[in-house]
Amino acid sequence: MQRYFLEKNLQGPNLILPKDIFHHAITVMRMRVGAKFEVVTPDEFVNIMEVTEIKGKVAKAKLVSKSRQTVEMPKQAVIVCGLSKGDKAEWIVQKGTEMGAAKFIFFQGDYSVAKWDQKKQKRKLERLYKIAQGAAEQSHRTQVPDVEFIAKVADLELPATALGLVAYEEEAKQGEKTMLMQTFENLRNKDALWAVFGPEGGLAPKEVETLLDKGFAKAGLGPRIMRAETAPLYFLASMSFYLELAHDLG
Amino acid sequence: MQRYFLEKNLQGPNLILPKDIFHHAITVMRMRVGAKFEVVTPDEFVNIMEVTEIKGKVAKAKLVSKSRQTVEMPKQAVIVCGLSKGDKAEWIVQKGTEMGAAKFIFFQGDYSVAKWDQKKQKRKLERLYKIAQGAAEQSHRTQVPDVEFIAKVADLELPATALGLVAYEEEAKQGEKTMLMQTFENLRNKDALWAVFGPEGGLAPKEVETLLDKGFAKAGLGPRIMRAETAPLYFLASMSFYLELAHDLG
Numbered sequence: 001m002q003r004y005f006l007e008k009n010l011q012g013p014n015l016i017l018p019k020d021i022f023h024h025a026i027t028v029m030r031m032r033v034g035a036k037f038e039v040v041t042p043d044e045f046v047n048i049m050e051v052t053e054i055k056g057k058v059a060k061a062k063l064v065s066k067s068r069q070t071v072e073m074p075k076q077a078v079i080v081c082g083l084s085k086g087d088k089a090e091w092i093v094q095k096g097t098e099m100g101a102a103k104f105i106f107f108q109g110d111y112s113v114a115k116w117d118q119k120k121q122k123r124k125l126e127r128l129y130k131i132a133q134g135a136a137e138q139s140h141r142t143q144v145p146d147v148e149f150i151a152k153v154a155d156l157e158l159p160a161t162a163l164g165l166v167a168y169e170e171e172a173k174q175g176e177k178t179m180l181m182q183t184f185e186n187l188r189n190k191d192a193l194w195a196v197f198g199p200e201g202g203l204a205p206k207e208v209e210t211l212l213d214k215g216f217a218k219a220g221l222g223p224r225i226m227r228a229e230t231a232p233l234y235f236l237a238s239m240s241f242y243l244e245l246a247h248d249l250g
Numbered sequence: 251m252q253r254y255f256l257e258k259n260l261q262g263p264n265l266i267l268p269k270d271i272f273h274h275a276i277t278v279m280r281m282r283v284g285a286k287f288e289v290v291t292p293d294e295f296v297n298i299m300e301v302t303e304i305k306g307k308v309a310k311a312k313l314v315s316k317s318r319q320t321v322e323m324p325k326q327a328v329i330v331c332g333l334s335k336g337d338k339a340e341w342i343v344q345k346g347t348e349m350g351a352a353k354f355i356f357f358q359g360d361y362s363v364a365k366w367d368q369k370k371q372k373r374k375l376e377r378l379y380k381i382a383q384g385a386a387e388q389s390h391r392t393q394v395p396d397v398e399f400i401a402k403v404a405d406l407e408l409p410a411t412a413l414g415l416v417a418y419e420e421e422a423k424q425g426e427k428t429m430l431m432q433t434f435e436n437l438r439n440k441d442a443l444w445a446v447f448g449p450e451g452g453l454a455p456k457e458v459e460t461l462l463d464k465g466f467a468k469a470g471l472g473p474r475i476m477r478a479e480t481a482p483l484y485f486l487a488s489m490s491f492y493l494e495l496a497h498d499l500g
Contacts, residue, residue: 071473098476099484139474181496222490223321224389226348230483234349237487238495240472246431246492 001048002029003038003137005144010041013063015049025051026059036064044068044142071141074243076102076192079232080156082109082199083116088229093128093147097135099236102192103146104128107153111201121149153196153207156214162192164216167231169202176220180235183219184242195235200228251298252279253288253387255394260291263313265299275301276309286314294318294392321391324493326352326442329482330406332359332449333366338479343378343397347385349486352442353396354378357403361451371399403446403457406464412442414466417481419452426470430485433469434492445485450478 004021017025021039025031035051045068049061079101081092093104106128108115116124128147136144150156158164163183187193196203196211203211208218221234254271267275271289275281285301295318299311329351331342343354356378358365366374378397386394400406408414413433437443446453446461453461458468471484 069473095477095480095483098474098480100472100474139476141474177495180491220495222350222494223319224348224350224391224490226389227345230345230348233345233480233483234487234490237484238491240474240484241430241488241491242496244472245427245470245488246496 001036001038002031003040003046003140005133005137006039006041008041009043009045010039010047010063014052015039015061015063017059017061022057022059026054037061040142044072046142069140069142072143073100073102073240075187075190075239076162077236077239078103078105078162078192078194079236080105080107080153080194080196081232082107082197082203082228083112083114084200084228085114088200089124089128090131092229092232093131093145094135095233096236097132097141097145098139099233100141100240101145101232101236102143103148104132105148105150105156107150107156109153109199109201110204110207112199113201114199116149125149153203154210156194156196156211158194158215159192161190162194163187163190164194164196164211164214165219165235166196166203166208166211166216167198167221167235168208168218169198169225170218175223176218179217179219180221180238181242183217184239187243193239195232197228197231197235251286251288252281253290253296253390255383255387256289256291258291259293259295260289260297260313264302265289265311265313267309267311272307272309276304287311290392294322296392319390319392321389322393323350323352323490325437325440325489326412327486327489328353328355328412328442328444329486330355330357330403330444330446331482332357332447332451332453332478333362333364334450334478335364338450339374339378340381342479342482343381343395344385345483346486347382347391347395348389349483350391350490351395351482351486352393353398354382355398355400355406357400357406359403359449359451360454360457362449363451364449366399375399403453404460406444406446406461408444408465409442411440412444413437413440414444414446414461414464415469415485416446416453416458416461416466417448417471417485418458418468419448419475420468425473426468429467429469430471430488431492433467434489437493443489445482447478447481447485 047066048064053060297316298314303310
């Protein structure tokens with residue numbers, strides 16, 4: 001069933017379709033009276049709605065049933081990525097959203113070739129949020145990940161309630177194998193895991209030092225060297241596997 | 251260091267650069283006498299070579315040192331994918347190779363929109379193998395994954411030495427959580443895990459039945475619905491995490 005996100009919780013059983021939902025549901029999808037769709041509200045309820053009336057540019061729907069689903073990771077996964085060339089950011093946001101990321105923070109790495117000036121930032125973030133929203137709808141999530149931008153890793157502040165990792169290629173080459181697993185285990189008393197990934201050129205040693213000072217720990221992601229846009233997905237899938245599929249048995 | 255794959259093991263310490271390596275190393279990378287590069291041989295040795303002579307279209311290199319690296323997964327991951335539209339196959343092969351896949355098998359799914367006729371098959375497979383080779387070099391692997399095509403899942407034969415999974419969206423929706431982990435554990439006495447993924451439209455129930463008859467087991471890949479090209483990466487990262495990073499601790 002088609003799924004949409006509402007910015008406000010339902011006030012009662014009846015809903016006048018917001019402009020964007022009207023456009024997609026009635027104009028694009030050609031839904032008629034009696035057609036059903038889902039709206040996900042900030043309270044994380046999935047509400048099954050039925051179209052009850054369509055008059056010109058106004059359509060109404062009524063609540064048929066509501067349910068809560070646990071499709072979000074038990075701990076927040078925050079993906080911090082250096083800017084890479086081309087559409088890699090779009091790509092990381094789309095796939096990362098499907099894999100359960102709670103938030104994306106992009107930064108201008110010392111080795112980043114791509115640059116986002118003030119004007120570009122706004123445009124890019126709007127576009128990336130739209131991509132996150134589309135992917136969240138498509139993957140039936142109940143939350144849309146935030147997308148933010150910071151100028152440099154030095155601006156990163158790791159919350160006390162979160163653990164932090166740096167995916168550092170050197171660690172992988174040196175065969176560091178235990179930190180990722182250990183960090184997943186240590187999440188018990190935390191609510192989020194922030195993972196930092198360099199841009200195509202990698203992280204500068206100075207950037208890694210800065211992150212270590214801020215409480216991030218270096219971790220290897222297996223013996224193979226992955227592209228900048230691949231490593232975050234490896235991390236997210238591993239975290240989902242550990243927390244959502246393997247933990248009871250682990 | 252630039253890495254190339256040789257189809258034959260080194261015969262002694264000296265090598266006359268094959269055409270493709272000559273083109274990339276000497277013509278494109280402009281290597282000169284004294285320049286070093288790596289060649290990976292079928293015996294899985296990584297050989298450090300040094301250019302010793304360049305005369306016209308002929309270049310020679312000598313072996314400086316050789317080492318064996320364990321960058322391949324301890325068990326083979328075979329990715330079986332229904333054909334999807336656009337460049338999704340290219341994409342799955344590139345990222346899947348970075349994540350350690352041993353082989354890719356594409357098939358014409360009952361719900362596949364894309365079609366590969368005889369002529370297209372050859373061209374596509376050649377192109378996909380080139381992508382696999384490039385990704386294997388870039389991710390410093392010692393093996394290049396094979397890429398094959400079969401007309402339908404009914405043509406799939408699961409070897410006795412392998413376990414088989416079907417990533418079935420319905421299972422994810424129904425909250426199937428244990429099969430993936432259990433299968434990783436059961437790999438102890440096997441040498442490969444074959445995982446089947448539907449095309450964009452998903453697998454037809456009849457295809458799933460066929461696979462179950464062939465010994466494949468249905469498995470959920472977490473609570474979120476992933477796109478056809480995302481699910482194989484979730485699977486590969488989970489397998490790598492379990493076998494290469496978590497197993498000792500698990």
